[in-house]
Amino acid sequence: MKTDKILLDHGSGGLATKNLIEDVFMKRLSNPFLSPMEDSAVLDLPPGKLAFTTDSFVIDPIFFPGGDIGSLAVHGTVNDLSMQGARPVFLSLGLILEEGLEIKKLEKIAQSVADAAKEAGVTIATADTKVVEKGQADKIFINTSGIGIIENKFDRIGIDRARPGDAIIVSGYIGDHGASILLARSGLPFEAEIQSDSAPLNTLVEDMLRAVPSGALRLLRDPTRGGVATVLNEIAQASDVDLKIEEDQIPIRKEVQGVCELLGLDPLYLANEGKCIVVVDKDHADDLLNVMKQHGLGRDAAIIGHVEKKRAQQPKVVLQTTIGGLRIVPILTGEPLPRIC
Amino acid sequence: MPEKINLFQNKKHVNALIQAIKGLVPRPVKLMEVCGTHTMAIFRHGIRSLLPAEIDLVSGPGCPVCVTSQEDLDKMIKLASVKGVVIATFGDLLRVPGSNGSLAQARAQGANVEIVYSPTDALNLAQKMPQKQVVFLGIGFETTTPTVAATIMQAKALDIENFSVYSCHKLMPPALDALFQDDKLGIDGLLCPGHVSSIIGERAYEPLCQKYRMPCVIAGFEPVDILLGIYHLLLQIRESHPRVFNAYQRAVTHEGNTNALFMINQVFHKKDEPWRGLGTIEKSGLAIKDTFNHFDAEKRFPLDILSNPEPKGCLCGEIIRARATPPQCPLFAGKCTPATPIGPCMVSSEGTCSAYYRYGRDENR
Numbered sequence: 001m002k003t004d005k006i007l008l009d010h011g012s013g014g015l016a017t018k019n020l021i022e023d024v025f026m027k028r029l030s031n032p033f034l035s036p037m038e039d040s041a042v043l044d045l046p047p048g049k050l051a052f053t054t055d056s057f058v059i060d061p062i063f064f065p066g067g068d069i070g071s072l073a074v075h076g077t078v079n080d081l082s083m084q085g086a087r088p089v090f091l092s093l094g095l096i097l098e099e100g101l102e103i104k105k106l107e108k109i110a111q112s113v114a115d116a117a118k119e120a121g122v123t124i125a126t127a128d129t130k131v132v133e134k135g136q137a138d139k140i141f142i143n144t145s146g147i148g149i150i151e152n153k154f155d156r157i158g159i160d161r162a163r164p165g166d167a168i169i170v171s172g173y174i175g176d177h178g179a180s181i182l183l184a185r186s187g188l189p190f191e192a193e194i195q196s197d198s199a200p201l202n203t204l205v206e207d208m209l210r211a212v213p214s215g216a217l218r219l220l221r222d223p224t225r226g227g228v229a230t231v232l233n234e235i236a237q238a239s240d241v242d243l244k245i246e247e248d249q250i251p252i253r254k255e256v257q258g259v260c261e262l263l264g265l266d267p268l269y270l271a272n273e274g275k276c277i278v279v280v281d282k283d284h285a286d287d288l289l290n291v292m293k294q295h296g297l298g299r300d301a302a303i304i305g306h307v308e309k310k311r312a313q314q315p316k317v318v319l320q321t322t323i324g325g326l327r328i329v330p331i332l333t334g335e336p337l338p339r340i341c
Numbered sequence: 342m343p344e345k346i347n348l349f350q351n352k353k354h355v356n357a358l359i360q361a362i363k364g365l366v367p368r369p370v371k372l373m374e375v376c377g378t379h380t381m382a383i384f385r386h387g388i389r390s391l392l393p394a395e396i397d398l399v400s401g402p403g404c405p406v407c408v409t410s411q412e413d414l415d416k417m418i419k420l421a422s423v424k425g426v427v428i429a430t431f432g433d434l435l436r437v438p439g440s441n442g443s444l445a446q447a448r449a450q451g452a453n454v455e456i457v458y459s460p461t462d463a464l465n466l467a468q469k470m471p472q473k474q475v476v477f478l479g480i481g482f483e484t485t486t487p488t489v490a491a492t493i494m495q496a497k498a499l500d501i502e503n504f505s506v507y508s509c510h511k512l513m514p515p516a517l518d519a520l521f522q523d524d525k526l527g528i529d530g531l532l533c534p535g536h537v538s539s540i541i542g543e544r545a546y547e548p549l550c551q552k553y554r555m556p557c558v559i560a561g562f563e564p565v566d567i568l569l570g571i572y573h574l575l576l577q578i579r580e581s582h583p584r585v586f587n588a589y590q591r592a593v594t595h596e597g598n599t600n601a602l603f604m605i606n607q608v609f610h611k612k613d614e615p616w617r618g619l620g621t622i623e624k625s626g627l628a629i630k631d632t633f634n635h636f637d638a639e640k641r642f643p644l645d646i647l648s649n650p651e652p653k654g655c656l657c658g659e660i661i662r663a664r665a666t667p668p669q670c671p672l673f674a675g676k677c678t679p680a681t682p683i684g685p686c687m688v689s690s691e692g693t694c695s696a697y698y699r700y701g702r703d704e705n706r
Contacts (some may be wrong), residue, residue: 186458188458263458264381264690266385319387320387321385321386321387321564322350322352322386322564323350323351323352323355323386323387323388323391323564324352324355324356324387324391325386325387325388325389325390325391325564326387326390327384327385327386327387327390327700328699328700330698330699330700
């Protein structure tokens with residue numbers, strides 16, 4: 001039976017499942033690890049420490065300006081590995097499909113997964129598909145896990161390693177993903193379309209790791225949910241330091257600023273899917289910035305502040321505003337924007 | 342950001358104003374702003390950290406969600422559970438706790454609650470779902486009311502049967518009058534709300550200014566606007582010559598927006614209105630006129646509700662009257678946070694407690 005929608009039968013494990021896997025996924029994702037369709041993939045890994053991560057994606061809408069749930073599922077996990085200084089190598093792909101999802105949409109998403117994996121240089125080594133009754137999930141949910149390799153020659157990078165004096169760099173314009181999803185969902189008639197920044201950061205990170213002596217790069221973090229403000233607070237807490245950032249120096253697109261002003265939001269709290277926050281020894285900050293600026297994804301990178309000795313009992317993030325005033329940037333509380341990734 | 346706005350965030354202008362303000366501070370002064378947008382702008386730009394310590398900025402009843410009475414909140418939340426009703430509301434109201442839960446909790450239990458960005462969105466919603474009754478929760482001061490009035494007029498013109506408004510609209514001048522009657526208020530000057538003033542005009546403050554000898558300055562919302570407003574208040578305080586001064590002339594006229602005022606008068610009439618923290622104030626609220634009966638949710642869905650008293654220990658009422666600051670509340674930042682709000686001042690993005698929690702817990706002087 002030919003159908004243009006996902007049916008419960010597609011999750012039965014029988015012929016319909018086999019056909020779906022071959023027509024939709026194998027056509028696009030086949031590789032020596034996945035194609036034998038064994039119960040698990042057997043991997044040969046290069047030397048080094050292993051980084052291992054998992055993430056689930058439930059974004060609404062599943063297609064948005066600048067990407068879709070498929071590319072996001074690859075980028076998210078690739079970036080989580082990269083933030084540990086790991087080179088992403090293998091990904092798993094788990095899909096939960098809602099009965100009634102159009103197969104055309106699934107094909108488009110599978111193609112996005114394939115393209116994003118190719119761009120990031122990772123292999124989808126194992127995959128699984130399940131179908132649930134209509135209403136039991138919303139169109140499609142994806143889980144990806146990833147394995148990356150940390151070369152032994154690099155010192156550990158970690159969120160507890162920020163030291164007073166260090167510089168804080170952001171790799172580009174902040175808040176694009178959050179603002180894009182917000183606009184797509186609000187139905188507000190806005191002239192400018194804001195593109196999500198969803199992108200794989202692994203090649204940028206590779207360049208960065210090579211740009212400065214091992215150890216000078218203290219930590220990397222991708223400011224997804226909770227945005228830049230939340231990541232900075234996590235760094236302050238884990239490293240037991242204050243962070244001071246300058247509003248003037250933070251790259252924010254005027255469209256994003258406009259949406260924020262209209263909806264009463266702060267771009268510091270909007271999600272990013274293709275940006276990283278870097279803390280680096282101040283003596284190497286300019287070198288690192290130059291290298292970042294030569295990479296397409298770090299073109300708009302900027303030093304936004306620095307790490308200071310903790311002044312009070314509680315570590316905190318302080319923003320110097322455009323007019324020279326000071327205010328606290330607290331961790332995100334209250335209504336988070338649901339289902340942005 | 343548009344160039345024009347940048348001008349009002351210009352560091353040079355800001356510094357010049359700060360210097361001028363420093364030269365004018367004769368003694369400790371307490372200035373009140375009565376607009377949630379002012380409250381947030383002051384915190385967001387770190388304006389307090391730039392001002393001399395003698396200037397104490399306090400927030401008055403300028404956040405519409407915060408001054409909504411417990412009974413009105415309970416009725417609006419109850420409406421959400423009426424069969425066939427879809428509530429259309431601004432997002433701020435969603436998590437405000439009533440006596441028994443919030444709209445967000447009602448939604449989790451199956452009530453239909455939609456977030457809208459304007460009353461027109463709510464009307465569109467009604468047209469899209471003719472089998473449902475869409476009730477818009479009308480909360481706000483003179484700034485919001487004209488668009489609600491226009492929407493009700495449009496609903497009547499289009500003969501849209503399944504749309505109504507629960508009107509909690511409030512008027513700013515009567516509330517200020519009630520506030521100023523408090524001998525303990527100790528306010529030296531009033532930073533008048535820019536948005537409200539664009540509708541009601543300079544003249545709306547003249548009786549108050551005369552009656553209480555209260556310096557009044559209308560100010561906009563950019564850092565330079567707010568500092569200019571403070572500067573003019575200090576000038577009046579030094580000269581002991583209270584008057585209404587308009588420091589926001591690019592938006593506010595003496596007469597206000599007469600078209601908007603006309604529309605309000607077409608659809609609404611004044612009624613005595615309960616305010617959280619201030620009690621019932623004569624002719625300070627707006628009810629829908631009989632000619633628009635069909636669009637009055639209170640008449641269409643009569644609810645009998647017994648409200649619990651306001652939450653124990655919560656100082657929202659005192660904070661709204663500038664008798665207490667959020668850190669003085671025993672619940673602040675402990676039991677009451679934006680994630681687990683107890684009083685409305687912590688929920689609304691314009692609430693004083695929310696502003697203190699988000700930006701102001703540590704004074705960066």
